[in-house]
Amino acid sequence: MEALTPRQAEILAWIRARMAEEDLPPTRAELMKAFGFRSPNAAETHLRVLARKGYIVLQGGTARGIKLSHALAGRAGLPLVGRVAAGQPVLAEEFREGQLPVDPKLFSSEADYLLRVQGMSMRDAGILDGDILAVRHETAFTPKNGQVVVARVNGEVTVKRWQREGQQVWLLPENPDFAPITVDLTRDSLVIEGAVVGLLRLGKHF
Amino acid sequence: MEALTPRQAEILAWIRARMAEEDLPPTRAELMKAFGFRSPNAAETHLRVLARKGYIVLQGGTARGIKLSHALAGRAGLPLVGRVAAGQPVLAEEFREGQLPVDPKLFSSEADYLLRVQGMSMRDAGILDGDILAVRHETAFTPKNGQVVVARVNGEVTVKRWQREGQQVWLLPENPDFAPITVDLTRDSLVIEGAVVGLLRLGKHF
DNA sequence: AATATAACTGTATAAAATTACATATTAAGT
DNA sequence: ACTTAATATGTAATTTTATACAGTTATATT
Numbered sequence: 001m002e003a004l005t006p007r008q009a010e011i012l013a014w015i016r017a018r019m020a021e022e023d024l025p026p027t028r029a030e031l032m033k034a035f036g037f038r039s040p041n042a043a044e045t046h047l048r049v050l051a052r053k054g055y056i057v058l059q060g061g062t063a064r065g066i067k068l069s070h071a072l073a074g075r076a077g078l079p080l081v082g083r084v085a086a087g088q089p090v091l092a093e094e095f096r097e098g099q100l101p102v103d104p105k106l107f108s109s110e111a112d113y114l115l116r117v118q119g120m121s122m123r124d125a126g127i128l129d130g131d132i133l134a135v136r137h138e139t140a141f142t143p144k145n146g147q148v149v150v151a152r153v154n155g156e157v158t159v160k161r162w163q164r165e166g167q168q169v170w171l172l173p174e175n176p177d178f179a180p181i182t183v184d185l186t187r188d189s190l191v192i193e194g195a196v197v198g199l200l201r202l203g204k205h206f
Numbered sequence: 207m208e209a210l211t212p213r214q215a216e217i218l219a220w221i222r223a224r225m226a227e228e229d230l231p232p233t234r235a236e237l238m239k240a241f242g243f244r245s246p247n248a249a250e251t252h253l254r255v256l257a258r259k260g261y262i263v264l265q266g267g268t269a270r271g272i273k274l275s276h277a278l279a280g281r282a283g284l285p286l287v288g289r290v291a292a293g294q295p296v297l298a299e300e301f302r303e304g305q306l307p308v309d310p311k312l313f314s315s316e317a318d319y320l321l322r323v324q325g326m327s328m329r330d331a332g333i334l335d336g337d338i339l340a341v342r343h344e345t346a347f348t349p350k351n352g353q354v355v356v357a358r359v360n361g362e363v364t365v366k367r368w369q370r371e372g373q374q375v376w377l378l379p380e381n382p383d384f385a386p387i388t389v390d391l392t393r394d395s396l397v398i399e400g401a402v403v404g405l406l407r408l409g410k411h412f
Numbered sequence: 413a414a415t416a417t418a419a420c421t422g423t424a425t426a427a428a429a430t431t432a433c434a435t436a437t438t439a440a441g442t
Numbered sequence: 443a444c445t446t447a448a449t450a451t452g453t454a455a456t457t458t459t460a461t462a463c464a465g466t467t468a469t470a471t472t
Contacts, residue, residue: 005418023273025230027459039421044461046419063269063428063459067229101309108409126407128332148412196412201332201405203314206354211448233429245451250431255448269429269458 002053011035011046012055016068025066077101080114080132091137100200102134107198112137114200115150115159122148122159125174127199133159134198139191150193153181157193208259217241217252218261222274231272283307286320286338296321296343296356296363296399306406308340313404318343320406321356321365328354328365331380333405339365340404345397356399359387363399 004012014034018026026034031043047066051058059065082097091113104111111134120129125148127133135150143149143162150159151171160171160181169190171181183190210218220240224232232240237249253272257264265271287296288303297319310317317340326335331354333339341356349355349368356365357377366377366387375396377387389396 007419024268024270027269028461029459037420039423040459041422041461041463042420049418061427061460062230063233064230065460101312103307106307106406106408123332126329126332126334126337131332197409198412199405199407200312202312203403206402206404213449234431235429243450245453246429247431247433247452248450251449267430267457271430 001055004050004053004055008046008049008053012050015050015056015066019066019068025064027064078104078111078114078134080116082116083118100132102200107134107136109136109195109197111135111197112194117159121173121175121178122161123175125161127159127174128201130201132200132202133196134200135194136197137194139193141192141195143192143195148196150196152189152191152193153183154189159196207261210256210259210261214252214255214259218256221256221262221272225272225274231270233270284310284317284320284340286322288322289324306338308406313340313342315342315401315403317341317403318400323365327379327381327384328367329381331367333365333380334407336407338406338408339402340406341400342403343400345399347398347401349398349401354402356402358395358397358399359389360395365402 011031015026015031018024018030018034028040028043028047031037031046032040035042037043047056047058050056054069057067057069059067077100079091080097080100081091081095083095088095097116100114102111102114113135115133115135117127117129117131117133127148133150143164145163147162148159149162150157151162152158153171158171158181160173163170163172167185169183169185171183173180217237221232221237224230224236224240234246234249234253237243237252238246241248243249253262253264256262260275263273263275265273283305285297286303286306287301289301294301303322306320308317308320319341321339321341323333323335323337323339333354339356349370351369353368354365355368356363357368358364359377364377364387366379369376369378373391375389375391377389379386
């Protein structure tokens, strides 16, 4: 399929999100408003391009006649991510173990991906080795103390309980056999990968 | 929910089918054509009634602004069962807390219902109070020793690890604060309700 | 230097769609 | 008998929506 420009991808993403949420395709005017266009024709031309490139199908003479093409329409579920190598993006293609048919909206907060847990450092929080966490990808947020987060310390991805006081952050395990990770925000690199919004344990561990 | 007349049910069914197929709600004119009305107002009044009775939601001033109400829109999913009173069937209507959009085939073995966990007796197996278990309903099967099952002892529903030797069954908790339940099959009543095939923990507990 | 493409503005209009109002028939409920 | 509700017809106004046509600006391509 022909590639999209960043702007086109942005517009397609918005359309998909809108349709998932409202269950109704947008009008040109709605697109216009959402992107701050001053002309409905800006929306029209974008739609034409998306249609020409095969990402959507336009039904002429029909209000809201926008369909996602089959390839995109398949509400696949969420990607399951396995062991993430240091320094690499969590959602990089090579760490994907597959796709699970899980509704992102099942959880309290909408989940973006699933992450398989490695190790027993959160055992006493009921998070065991092999469990699958539903994660909301949000790098720019401030966790509350006590919240379970997916963080990256010096490139390494870890799941821990967040505790912060001033410039000092502790990533607390829930297992006395493990030591807390202490991070001084003024010196160490710490990236929040997301918030844990759910947990899934499948079959064979029972 | 208020009952529908046959004609109203027919119209609602058509709308649902149309939306499933076309992924776009119909207009009054389309409804009119489908049912042979000679006036779009026939469609309008039907829609008003369906909305008043709670089967659909109409968005005023919006082309194709028809939404199926949540009860109808929610596809399949699994029933979530809460506290089950002694002696009553697990799936009795009065214990249902709702329906969750979970694919029954997500688990190693196909799940029939979801059961909310009460208490901490399985804490060390990573099953916490408030967790949701996916259960395969199967009364006539022989669990393997060590398997986590939903059983009913003297009418009371419980989740424990199964251990059997001869006519003696132990239902083992995974928490030293709780005592195993000992069942002599020659004297006590024991019904297996199902096998635990998965676990779900949603949001707020993190 | 000329051309093409992306990403728009601005205006206009026809078609699609909602929705009000007036009316009719039949069946069910009080 | 009277009223209400269901199921329509018929007309028309208004609003929403799609979409054509004529430009503009910036960037990349030939």
